[in-house]
Amino acid sequence: MAASKASPRDEVLMEGEFDLFPNDKPLYKVTLSRGGITYYPIIGSNNIKKSKYLHFGDIIGCRCKKAKDEKYQSKAYLTIFLYPFKKKLFSSKLIRSRELVTFGVNASSKFEENRVLVEKWRRVIMHLANNLSVELTAVDRCPVPPKKNLLVLINPHSGPGKAMQIFQNDVVPMLDEAEIKYDLIKTEYAGHASKLVKERNIYEWDGIVIVSGDGLIYEVLNGLMQREDWQKAINVPIGCLPGGSGNALCCSINYSAGEPFKSNCILHSTFILIKHKVVPMDLVVVQQPNLPPVYSFLAVTWGLIADIDYESEKYRAIGEARFTLQGLRRIFNLRVYKGRLSFLPITSYLPKSGSVTDSSKKVSSKQRFKRFSLHSVGDNFVDNSMDDKETDSERRPRTKSMPANLSQEGNDHASVLEIEDNDLDNIFDQDGVSLNVSELDISTGKQNVDLENSLISNGKVAHSSVSDLQGNLQKSDSVKDNAESGKYADSGFAAAKTSGSLDSFDFIERLTATKVPGKPVPSPLLVQFNESVPKDWVTVEDDFITVCAAYQTHLNSDFLAAPDARINDGIIHLFFVRSGIGKSELLKLFTEMDKGSHVDSTSPYIEVVKVLAFRLEPAENQGVMMVDGEKVASAPIQGQVLPGLARIMGIL
Ligand SMILES: Nc1ncnc2c1ncn2[C@@H]1O[C@H](COP(=O)(O)OP(=O)(O)OP(=O)(O)O)[C@@H](O)[C@H]1O
Structure with missing residues (x-):
């Protein structure tokens, strides 16, 4: 394994010889570095020139699989889900589209040994795709990254009334690929989301995703600000997926991320949600006479x-x-x-x-x-100087400060095999998305049999008790630790204050000084x-x-x-x-x-x-x-x- 190279990004962490599903031959040399995965056929001349590259910035997940066919029972497969940029048909615009790459591993005649190897690759890939660091010496004991658990709020009546359909058809498959868990609540009336985030223990989740227009985002942010513990609550990250007719925040987030928002906004917004970093966002306190702010x-x-x-x-x-x-x-x-x-x-x-x-x-x-x-x-201020000179009014050009984790669209990304892998079975479900399901009356916290009003975990509905639900919402230790040790402990002012020259501005000093629980x-x-x-x-x-x-x-x-x-x-x-x-x-x-x-x-x-x-x-x-x-x-x-x-x- 592993000859080290000049840049830590290029350092080879893992390498192997695998085939590329659905073919047995040729074998490919596959190397994994912190930037991505390179592979090229071992036989033939000029084979390195035929090498292809999968950028971790484009990868959202991967699975270990087993062949259904008896003939390949010893083999273990590694399927990688990625969304690289490609040219849109009949247009110069670049948009992301889904691809699968599946490597077949047959290094041993025993399936179990091949499975262990594939599982090791999977853990390292998941780490790097989640922008977590992996040291060469830690490759063998790299754990599965903690799974995110999100609260998804959907306004079924927003925009053209398709938010629920959009979520189920377009978003859920991507969340499953990324092994992101979620609990889903359909809003029943105007003000419902606001009540919910005011009254519920929102710290159960790593973030709140809103599938709607800007109206529901407004409700949620104002609900958070009305809590006694608003300083902590306002730190819960908000994600948005376009379900409304305007979707201004979605467009702004995509634009700032350099992702398209007119062409297949749902796919690009879901991609951001999966690959996201938690970013501070300005709010404006708005006052009118004799009204609360x-x-x-x-x-x-x-x-x-x-x-x-x-x-x-x-x-x-x-x-x-x-x-x-x-x-x-x-x-x-x-x-x-x-x-x-x-x-x-x-x-x-x-x-x-x-x-x-x-x-x-x-x-x-x-x-x-x-x-x-x-x-x-x-650090949060984005440098205007552009690396990417492309002028596409749909995407803010990538800037120097954009993360190395995102792929440079327009590079000669591998045109990987576009295969569907119906011939393979997912294995290792114990590491996959938990399919725990429950129902709960969100206003009373009691069990509820009305599915329309139910809280649904990862899309499946079953009958269970509130205590089951609480069990289902249990998180990995690291996530729980985060919540308890102050993942949401302080509001954005502190972050802004420590990250720049706001120290000199007494307004910020006064804001931070007066953040007393319960005070506006x-x-x-x-x-x-x-x-x-x-x-x-x-x-x-x-x-x-x-x-x-x-x-x-x-x-x-x-x-x-x-x-x-x-x-x-x-x-x-x-x-x-x-x-x-x-x-x-x-x-x-x-x-x-x-x-x-x-x-x-x-x-x-x-x-x-x-x-x-x-x-x-x-x-x-x-x-x-x-x-x-x-x-x-x-x-x-x-x-x-x-x-x-x-x-x-x-x-x-
Ligand atoms: N189940 C519901 N029934 C009726 N109104 C709802 C429901 N859920 C939320 N609302 C309210 O509907 C209003 C409009 O929602 P939203 O802004 O999300 O959609 P939109 O108006 O279609 O989108 P946009 O703001 O992009 O135009 C919000 O003020 C919200 O409070």
Whole structure:
């Protein structure tokens, strides 16, 4: 075994001579390094040139198998499930697609010995595919990585009403391949998910996956923030799979991971979920007079953008086309809204047109940066310099800071055999996904016989008691240890604080200092509505077409609202359009929203500003106002960013 090479990534950890199912011959030389698996036929000339490579960044799981055919009873098989990028048919776009590679191992005449060898390969592959380190000296005793257990919440009525179908048909097979366990709950009414995460012991799970639109994500995040122990609860990672009509957070997460979101978004989002890292995500605390604060992850919108979102609700069944349809209608029937917009910019603000009450000049940009650095999240801040020059509006180009674990799409990845392995039986189910199943009334915690309302583990339903359920939810020791020793112990502020220059910003100090259980999140940048905004804010008083304060890149798959945004940049990307803009210019802007070109617009009516906090006061409370796609009162509204407070399952 194992001649070591220069780079630790290339160091050969394991090697063997296997055949490639379904053929017995030729034999292949197979080597495993930390980056991936290389194999080439042993016979023939130039055979190394025929070598193929399976990148661990593309591999989601593997299984040990046994042949059904008597003839091959001594042989053990290793099936690898991977999702490499490939060119889409008739297009230059790269999308992931499923492949299987199965090696046949016949090193011994005894099946048991071949099985032990295959099992060893499997454990090392699972480790490296999960981005865990493996030392050369530890290969022989590499354990099976701990299995993740997720809570999956599905809104069966979201978007075109196919969330359940999507999950069962497209997501479950991938989760099974990756040996990820889950408990599934279908929401029964609006507010159900919020109640659930407020009342249940959510720490049983490694994360909460939401199969729905942004509405259910909003419910879950706000439910977590309403818990007595919100500081801990908000650290539970949230994953999202697109079931709604807008799926803005899903698009933003995929975009930031460099994964497509228009072509087969479900597959790419599930891939992210399986390969995820836990990434801090900014929230914005949003206040309105006489109402409790809400926690927003996407955007506050007013005017045209909010109108389109709200008025197109009735067309949810047609998916995202609803936004285009309603958008065109509204542009030809334009409304103007008078209001006052105030904000705390991160750099000095110079208006393109109109007037401002510009007290911001009193605080230099240098001072402001000292108070709240753009690079506040340190390691989490993604470098803009691109390694991947491909310009595909669907995928943010890969950056230097993206993990080595992800494959470089577009490299000459092996065109591996595309075989279905119906001739093989899975073996070693004891290591596979547990098929424990139960029913439970999620509101009372009692056993329930109504399957519609049941909690289902890995898709199978059986009759069992609550204590069985608790047994089923038992995790591996390492996972339990994590939970008990503070896997969710502290909120995102601490993570943001230690990872960058936020230390210098007293706002963060005050936030962390006042995180007392049961106390609301402090919002030191905001003042009471009956007080004027602080002196270092800018105020614009005008007639507006729209105002949009976004903190994610996308507000739907065709609306790249804040192209510069990062999931945890600690910035609110404010964009507003003043009245006076021509319909043709507005139409151009609207049709190019998928490219995010509004941020480069030279139009004097279009403004883009990066801010930490804002206040919007609509005159006579006119116009629809939306928070994360949920309609709120048309009344004064203000918000400030809470950097990296929440956690998502993403890849940065
Ligand atoms: N079983 C249910 N019946 C009725 N409403 C529900 C149910 N479950 C959740 N809801 C509510 O439905 C609303 C819309 O859900 P969601 O946003 O997930 O889907 P959508 O509106 O179709 O998607 P998008 O936000 O992407 O347009 C949410 O506010 C949620 O509270």
